[in-house]
Amino acid sequence: MSSTDTPSHNVAAYLSRYGKVGFEDFRRMAADASLSTWEKIGFPDSYRKGFEEHIFADIQHKLPALGGTQQVILDIGAGCSDLPRQLIAQCIAQQHRLVLLDSAEMLSLLPDGTGVEKVAARFPDCPPLLEDLHGRVNAILCYSVFQYVFAEGNIWSFLDASLALLAPGGSMLIGDVPNISRRKRFFASETGIAHHKQFTGRDEVPEVHFNRSEPGLIDDAVVLSVLGRCRAAGFDAFVVPQDSRLPMANRREDILITRP
Numbered sequence: 689m690s691s692t693d694t695p696s697h698n699v700a701a702y703l704s705r706y707g708k709v710g711f712e713d714f715r716r717m718a719a720d721a722s723l724s725t726w727e728k729i730g731f732p733d734s735y736r737k738g739f740e741e742h743i744f745a746d747i748q749h750k751l752p753a754l755g756g757t758q759q760v761i762l763d764i765g766a767g768c769s770d771l772p773r774q775l776i777a778q779c780i781a782q783q784h785r786l787v788l789l790d791s792a793e794m795l796s797l798l799p800d801g802t803g804v805e806k807v808a809a810r811f812p813d814c815p816p817l818l819e820d821l822h823g824r825v826n827a828i829l830c831y832s833v834f835q836y837v838f839a840e841g842n843i844w845s846f847l848d849a850s851l852a853l854l855a856p857g858g859s860m861l862i863g864d865v866p867n868i869s870r871r872k873r874f875f876a877s878e879t880g881i882a883h884h885k886q887f888t889g890r891d892e893v894p895e896v897h898f899n900r901s902e903p904g905l906i907d908d909a910v911v912l913s914v915l916g917r918c919r920a921a922g923f924d925a926f927v928v929p930q931d932s933r934l935p936m937a938n939r940r941e942d943i944l945i946t947r948p
């Protein structure tokens with residue numbers, strides 16, 4: 689696993705090709721036949737191949753509505769890998785209404801199914817959907833998406849619009865958040881240094897810089913502000929760890945929000 693995991697590093701191979709990665713770039717990547725399924729969503733294959741079953745199990749654990757029946761489920765930024773495919777299969781089996789939201793190019797790569805609706809839009813620029821789902825969604829999944837919203841958009845309008853969709857007792861998982869503060873803590877630790885040496889095969893200590901601005905990257909201040917914003921709006925909100933089997937569990941984390 690790379691020791692320099694940041695949003696920009698994860699997509700480094702594509703930055704050289706596309707310049708930067710945002711919603712429009714994902715749209716182009718989805719249509720690029722030379723990219724693998726995982727590369728289309730910005731990951732080197734090694735970051736996801738063989739891990740997505742564990743990721744989905746972790747998501748199911750955190751979003752119990754997925755195990756119920758006839759629930760309303762929304763996946764914001766579904767992508768096109770086996771992760772949304774597992775979600776689709778689960779939702780069909782449980783007779784849920786599943787709304788998948790992403791670009792048309794990304795959604796076209798996913799199968800259709802009973803109860804599955806595809807909405808081609810950039811959240812929250814989808815007024816009809818916001819109106820339709822207002823206060824009705826039992827589980828919102830937003831996995832490995834929030835960093836892109838942070839880098840190119842307004843996380844507060846994204847968050848406020850998401851919270852408005854939750855039904856009483858509903859939950860939102862903002863998953864796989866790359867928190868640069870947590871990454872720094874890890875790579876400044878003995879465990880992180882040993883991990884780095886093992887990964888690189890070199891006897892060198894990873895460079896970690898504290899007390900400097902990190903434009904475009906999510907840090908503790910952002911994560912904790914999200915909790916504060918949700919709680920002030922009447923929701924419970926927690927930072928929760930990822931299953932240790934997940935590829936970036938030592939430097940990414942999840943935010944779980946529930947409507948009481």
Ligand SMILES: C[S@@+](CC[C@H](N)C(=O)[O-])C[C@H]1O[C@@H](n2cnc3c(N)ncnc32)[C@H](O)[C@@H]1O
Pocket residue numbers: 710711714715729730764765766767768769771772789790791794809810811812830831832833836837
């Ligand atoms: C890194 S991929 C993650 C895909 C999937 N959630 C997963 O974890 O496998 C990010 C996805 O979010 C989508 N995306 C980014 N910003 C979005 C937004 N504001 N609304 C909807 N989708 C968005 C991109 O098109 C891309 O498919």
